[in-house]
Amino acid sequence: MADKIKITVQRYRPEQDREPWDQSFEVxxxxxxxxxxxxxxxxxxxxxxxxxxxxxxxxxxxxxxxMVNGVPKLACKTFLRDYAGxxxxxxxxxxxxxxxxLVVDLSDFxxxxxxxxxxxxxxxxxxxxxxQREYIQTPAQLEKxxxxxxxxxxxxxxxxxxxxxxxxxxxxxxxxxxxxRYNEDSRDGGKEERMKLVNQDTGVWSCSxxxxxxxxxxxxxxxxxxxxxxxxxxxxxxxISMFKKKGE
Amino acid sequence: MDLEKSTRQPYVRPVDSTWWTxxxxxxxxxxxxxxCLLVLAFVLEMxxxxxxxxxxxxxxxxxxxxxxxxxxxxxxxxxxxxVLYHAFTWFPLMPKALRVIVKDTxxxxxxxxxGKYLVILLFAALLGVTxxxxxxxxxxxxxxxxxxxxxxVKSIVESxxxxxMPNGDTMKDVSKLVQDYIGK
Numbered sequence: 001m002a003d004k005i006k007i008t009v010q011r012y013r014p015e016q017d018r019e020p021w022d023q024s025f026e027v028x029x030x031x032x033x034x035x036x037x038x039x040x041x042x043x044x045x046x047x048x049x050x051x052x053x054x055x056x057x058x059x060x061x062x063x064x065x066x067m068v069n070g071v072p073k074l075a076c077k078t079f080l081r082d083y084a085g086x087x088x089x090x091x092x093x094x095x096x097x098x099x100x101x102l103v104v105d106l107s108d109f110x111x112x113x114x115x116x117x118x119x120x121x122x123x124x125x126x127x128x129x130x131x132q133r134e135y136i137q138t139p140a141q142l143e144k145x146x147x148x149x150x151x152x153x154x155x156x157x158x159x160x161x162x163x164x165x166x167x168x169x170x171x172x173x174x175x176x177x178x179x180x181r182y183n184e185d186s187r188d189g190g191k192e193e194r195m196k197l198v199n200q201d202t203g204v205w206s207c208s209x210x211x212x213x214x215x216x217x218x219x220x221x222x223x224x225x226x227x228x229x230x231x232x233x234x235x236x237x238x239x240i241s242m243f244k245k246k247g248e
Numbered sequence: 249m250d251l252e253k254s255t256r257q258p259y260v261r262p263v264d265s266t267w268w269t270x271x272x273x274x275x276x277x278x279x280x281x282x283x284c285l286l287v288l289a290f291v292l293e294m295x296x297x298x299x300x301x302x303x304x305x306x307x308x309x310x311x312x313x314x315x316x317x318x319x320x321x322x323x324x325x326x327x328x329x330x331v332l333y334h335a336f337t338w339f340p341l342m343p344k345a346l347r348v349i350v351k352d353t354x355x356x357x358x359x360x361x362x363g364k365y366l367v368i369l370l371f372a373a374l375l376g377v378t379x380x381x382x383x384x385x386x387x388x389x390x391x392x393x394x395x396x397x398x399x400x401v402k403s404i405v406e407s408x409x410x411x412x413m414p415n416g417d418t419m420k421d422v423s424k425l426v427q428d429y430i431g432k
Contacts, residue, residue: 012259014255014256014257014258014259015255015257019259020259020261070270070271094261097258097259097260098258098259098260098261099256099258105258162267162268162274162277165263165267166263208281209341210273210274210277211277211341211344212273212274212277214344215273222344224344225344225345225347228344228345229345229347231345232345
């Protein structure tokens with residue numbers, strides 16, 4: 001027999017509402033029911049206008065990030081059984097503008113991802129444009145960045161970050177983690193370009209090491225670690241620049 | 249329906265200045281950052297003690313009676329708790345800033361040291377003893393200089409009665425004591 005749970009969802013319909021409001025639903029669930037399935041069942045049987053993003057249902061696409069009782073989580077990776085005997089309150093991902101219901105506007109995050117050049121930039125003189133060849137990497141070289149390449153761009157770390165809440169100019173956990181990921185890649189030659197972003201006021205030094213991003217990350221990426229390692233790199237970069245001739 | 253017209257009107261949620269009270273994790277963070285002010289209080293106190301000791305016995309007595317006030321004793325008890333808490337908060341965070349790759353695949357000192365605070369303490373003590381030992385090996389006279397205010401306190405406590413301090417003759421003796429110590 002299935003148990004029941006009360007789920008309160010924050011609604012916002014831009015064409016009708018001036019402010020968000022709450023709507024509650026009773027949902028039946030079994031041991032396997034995820035929050036995403038529960039939301040889909042609400043949409044199918046109770047409230048067809050409820051809007052939320054989702055795609056893969058298996059914590060790969062990073063679409064279904066939302067606040068569950070104040071904690072940013074992936075709806076597909078959140079199970080109702082863990083909230084047995086409680087009520088659930090679902091809000092759109094914190095720190096982003098609300099577009100509709102549980103859908104947020106992630107364009108600021110996406111722009112930051114683009115800004116940090118999240119791709120391998122060939123080292124100068126190592127290859128010709130259009131040239132295709134192998135770039136060998138040892139397991140040890142892979143291990144340097146592997147953990148930080150697991151990011152699925154769900155934006156949960158931005159919802160967890162008080163610094164991003166207070167200052168939207170901050171590059172933020174995921175972008176800074178990806179910078180570290182590419183800078184540490186033995187095949188990459190773009191570190192010098194990206195360090196400019198790391199060293200800025202809005203780069204690693206805007207992080208005050210709250211650490212909640214790593215607590216919430218659904219993929220175990222540990223962005224707080226990447227940012228602290230980025231601070232070490234930034235400090236080294238500063239020291240080295242003091243000994244370099246100007247204009248070099 | 250007018251397809252040209254967008255009904256977009258993104259809602260920006262207001263930021264409440266009490267956001268950090270809403271979640272235990274944030275409150276613990278604010279406590280970690282907040283206790284650094286009491287760490288500063290301790291540093292200033294030590295600096296005050298040092299300056300008081302170097303300016304002479306009279307200053308030192310004044311400083312000691314200031315610290316002996318019940319309010320200051322209660323404050324310092326609070327400072328002790330805060331400093332210990334502040335120091336402890338860095339233990340779980342430290343491995344995040346230090347990354348060691350072991351045998352190609354096991355990554356992160358975090359995994360190795362997570363929760364093993366005794367091991368971290370031991371390493372910290374070892375490092376302290378090593379660095380301190382090297383410094384003192386090359387500059388042995390540094391120890392005497394650093395400890396001179398403490399030695400001064402001991403001498404005064406052993407040789408003088410605080411109630412007789414304002415007395416001119418005693419002050420002369422103490423001044424000589426101080427000068428001896430500074431001269432050392």
